[in-house]
Amino acid sequence: MDAIHLSRSRYMTINRTEVASISARQAEVPAVTAELSTQQGGLRAAWSALSRLQPKSGLRRLARTSVVVSLDFMVIAITLTFLISLEQTSSLTPRIMNPSFVALFSAVTTFCFFSAGLYKQNWRFVSLADCSTLLLTVAGSLAVAWITSLSASELFNLGVAVWPLMVVHFCVSAILMLTMRMLRRSVRELHARFFSDATTSTASVSKRIVLIGDPEWAVSVIDLMRANKTTPVNVIGVLLPRRADTITRLAGVPVLGCHFDFARSLEALALKGKKPDAVVVCDDGVNLSDMELAQVMRQIREHGLELIRINDPWNKLLERPPSVDFDKLPISDLLGRQEVELKGEAISRQVLGQCVLVTGAGGTIGGELVRQLAGFRPSKLVLVDHCEFALYSIEMRLREAYPDLTIVPELCNIRDGLEVRRLFARHLPSIVYHAAALKHVPMVEMNPCGGAHTNIIGTRNIADAVCEFSARAMVQVSTDKAVNPIGLMGATKRVGELYCQSLDFCGIDDADAPRFMTVRFGNVLGSSGSVVPLFKRQLLEGRPLTITHPDIERFFMSVQEAVHLILESSSHALEANSTRGSIFVLDMGEPVKIIDLARRMIRLFGLEPDIDVPIQVVGLRPGEKLFEELFDSCEEEVESGIDGLQEARSKPIPLPLISKAIDQLHAAIRAGNAAEVLQITHTLTKLPSSGVDMTSLYEKSPTAWRAIGPKLVMEA
Known part of the structure; x- marks a missing residue:
């Protein structure tokens, strides 16, 4: 301000x-x-x-132009006189060796120069493009001058006799005029390089800088900085985005190497007493990849140097805005931990040649799921989503990448049980990955019936179809917000977990019964509704970054980690016949403070938190927790036998009880009774940790659990 x-x-x-x-x-x-x-x-x-x-500036401009015009006039006149004097043709020399002819010729030529706008160019900034323009202007002007002068002097009948003289006169005049203009620029550059640098090198405001960018960009920046006399800077070196051993100097500035040589180049400059004060990076998204740019910026900060990012001006015209793609950055840059790598040998054995169905295929998780599954060559990949554009987009990308794979897009609303059954009857999938869900916490809180309809009834429709059409397995995508939920979104996901857990326990005595697995993980970087796209948009728009609380923490993972977890857990459960009712949880390390994530993103943009970009606290949103958990108090934490994966085991709710409860929930949804939807959902989430004998409770009365519901919710 x-x-x-x-x-x-x-x-x-x-x-x-x-x-x-x-x-x-x-x-x-x-x-x-x-x-x-x-x-x-x-x-x-x-x-x-x-x-x-x-104005005085107008007088100076008039004086400079007068000098230029006079010099050009003299060049044309003297050159013509000299060439005529060398001409030995007796019939030509006496007739044009006339002061009036020379004066007329020179005046017409100068007038043509004026008409062509030759004197609007500043000599100090003459370029090769200006030189070609000057050559064309001189050629045209001399042609007009010869025709006019010969006609006015009644010498036009000389014809072919003057052609050699015209050509030689053009060449000599053009060379002299170009030499004068290039000499003016050379004198200016030599003065700026040797005299200006000498006077400012000892000044306290002088700043040494290193450029990182392609050669063309670096040369343009060097010229620009040399032209700016008000800000004394000294470009001491250039680092290129790619190795180019043949390039040793650019515009007189030494090339230090590739950007990978940044640390070594700084050491070499420091030994020479030329340690830079700042580094200027070309931020156009082309010179350096996102990972390379992030690595360079991190090294600049580690060496305590000032970072200056300059956008390529052509980006505006080409609609290529500079950006840092946080989705493609190493997870260690954003979260301060290494990405968990899971092995995928067992995945191929389970997916190869099978019909695989993925719900929510147009979303962040679903889209990554189908992309990775396509690489394992299933016999058919069924993409299910209710959003037409999202389904179309992922289908087109898959068909381009895997033209030989059978891909079937299906527009389907999982809330409609009959539509889901028809879908399963058409394709008879072997493995089902259920990623469709409503996951925006405040949005579900404001729309309880819609949130419960999709996340609970939709999940039950998919799970029941798996049982009816004898699929081998269903893998449900869940969230850490399902653990001890206070908001409805987390509660609906917890009920989905409990229903699949009950179904999985029902097949404990049947080796051929379908498996129902749940995968639980934290926030996915870059997914819709995540803080990363929000922070990125706020940074690009120059707005403050907003967080809900200074102490709020979240578990984070990349979308690749999430999908690896889903695929690995399903393969492990099918091959090793793991304990039924288990929920697979990724080891995501320590939770990350959102304010720390915001500061990391600001620094990755080359800015300083709280100085260049403020961080504003806006308050917790409805249904939002301050801290997330990975395991419920009633769950036992068990090692899964897979690196980076753990299992959560607990006593299930009897299937008749939870089925009856969901039936009552469905009736409340159809009636639009939001209060009852909230009451039933939150009560179901508290039953496993209530200490109540759920089996005897249900055997006593199928609706007895409703009586203790309000008490459990109030105690929670």
Whole structure:
């Protein structure tokens, strides 16, 4: 805000100065008019009066242009006179060796230069493009001048005799004019390089910088910094995004190597007493990949150097906005831990040649699931989603990557049990991955009937279809918010866990019974509703980052880790015939404070938290917990035998009891009774840890559990 007020005050000061200047000039206009009217000499008085109103910069521009025009006129005249004097043709030389002809020719040529806009170019910034323009202008102007001068002097009948002279005159004149202009630029660059650097190298404001970017970008930045005399900087080296052993210097600046040589280059510069003060990085998303850019920025911070990120201006025209893709960064950069790597040998044995169905295939988890499953060559991959565009997008990507794979997109609403049964009857899937869910905590809290309908009734529809059509296994995707939930979203996911757990226990005596597995993990980086896309959008828009509480913590994982967990746990359960009713949990290390994640993301953008980007606390949202857990108090934590995976085991709710409860929940949803939906859902989540003998309770009365519901919820 201080910067804004400063800009406004400066703007107002400048405007007041300009207004005062304009008013003073307007006040002089009547005096000028009187002077012009009273003095009959006219020309001298007018020049004297107008010179007082002419800005000094205009006079300097007029003087410079006059010098350039005079030099060009002299070049054309002297060159023509010299060449004519060398011409030995007796019939040609006496006729054009005439001062009036030379003067007319030079005047017409100069006029053509003016008409072509040749004198609008500043000599200090002449470039190769300007040189080609100058050559075309000189050629055209000389052609017009020859035709005009010969016609006016009644010498046009000379014809072919003057062609050699015209060609030689063009070449010599063009070379001399180009030499004058390039000499002006060379003198300026030499002065800037040797004299300006010498005067500013000892100044306290001088700053040594290193550039990281491609050669073309580096040269343009070097030229720009040399042209800016108000900010004395010294480019001491360039690091390229790719190795180029043939390039040793760029615009006179040494090439230090590739960006991988950053640390070694800094040491070499420090030994020479030229340690840089800042590093300028080309931030266009092309010079360096996201991982390379993050690595470079981390090294810059470790060495205590200032980081300056410059966007390529062509990005605006090409609609290629610079960004850091956090989804592709190593998880250690965002979370401070290494990504868990799981082996996938058993996955291929279970998926190869099988019909696999994935619900929520258009979502973050579902999309990654189908992409990884496609690589294991199932006989058919059925993509299920209720969003047309999401389903279309993932189908197109899969067909491009796996043209020989049988892919079937199915628009289906899992809330409709009949529609789900028809879907299973058409495809008879062997393995089902259930990733469809409503997971936005405040949204489900505000829409309890819709949230319970999808997350509980939809899950039951899928699980019942697995039983009816004899699929081998169903893997349900759950969340750590299902542990001791206080919000409805976590409670609905917990009820889905309990229902699948009860179904899995029912087949304990039947080796051919379907397996029902649940996979529980924390927040997925980059998924819809996650803080990472929110923080990224806020950073790109230049807004403060918002968190709900300074102490709020979450478990995080990458989408690849989540999918590995899902696939590995299902394969393990099917091959090793693991204990029924188990819930697989990924070892995600220690929870991460959201405020620490926000600060890491700000630094990855090359900015400083609380200085460049403020962090605002907006308060906890409805249904949101301050801390998440991975295991319920009634669950036993057991090693799964797979690195990075653990199992949670608990006593299940009898299937008749939970089925009856879900029937009553479904009736409340159809009636739109949100209060009863909340009461039934939260009561079911408390039953496993209530200490109540659920089997005897149900045998006593199928609805007796409802009587203790309010008490359990109140105690929770």
